[in-house]
Amino acid sequence: MTEEFENFNSIQQSSPVPLSVQDLQPKQYRSQANNTKKKTPLPSQTSKPPKDAVKLKPIEIPTHFTWALILTIFCFFIIGPCWALYKTFKLRQMIQRQELDAAERLSNKITSVLIVSTILGIFAWVVFLFCSVGLLITGKLLDAKVV
Template sequence: MSEKNSNCFETQTSPIILAATDLQLKKPHNNKKKNPIRLQKSKPPKNSVKVKPTIINIHYKWALILTIFCFFIIGPVWALYKTSELRRLIKRQELKAAERLSVKMSTVLVLSTIIGAVAWTGLLFCSVGLLLTGILLKKQYI
């Protein structure tokens, strides 16, 4: 038994040489392309609310231009006054009230634009008519 025990405890005489290429895993070469994993799309719950981005127009430039050039000035002045309130509502994150006020302002500005365009057109035709009448009277055609 002493021989058997002595063989068990013998050390290995030749060391094993490891190279870096031996440590790398060799992958089998497949010519097949793997399909990429698709992103899973989960369905929203039935009782969820869709959130839409809120864009609220302030209409400051439109109101300022109408105040300067429009014949009907009541609406644009009111809209200019309300722009400060609208900005304050947006700053306080009261988006529903701000959106309602913006819609009211745009309605008033559209009506003011229409009324102003009609007034300026009427003023233009009246002035042209008066000029033509004056020219006709001066040349004694009338």
């Protein structure tokens, strides 16, 4: 016993202990590791709608007639509002024929064109007002011989 504690700074082992991976795993995991068969995944269950199901559509599809008419009258960019005004008549015919999918898509296109036309029209009016005010101020300054 004194020989074991003689050299306290170094620990010596009499013989190495052989370890394997199987010795490290618990028994319950060994049985699962041996079972390497691939399990087929369960198919996902999806329910199909009944045959007599009806798709719900919006009750009211906006036609944007007044918006297109106002832009046609007041907007400098006249191509878009005129196209939208023409398409509102086509949209009303589609709604009467119960072509609701196509009518909804056309309504969305009309909305996009009218938004772009409104932005361009506002820009054109602002430019027109600034130019006309600038010309008026310049004319007054020329008349007063300030410039």
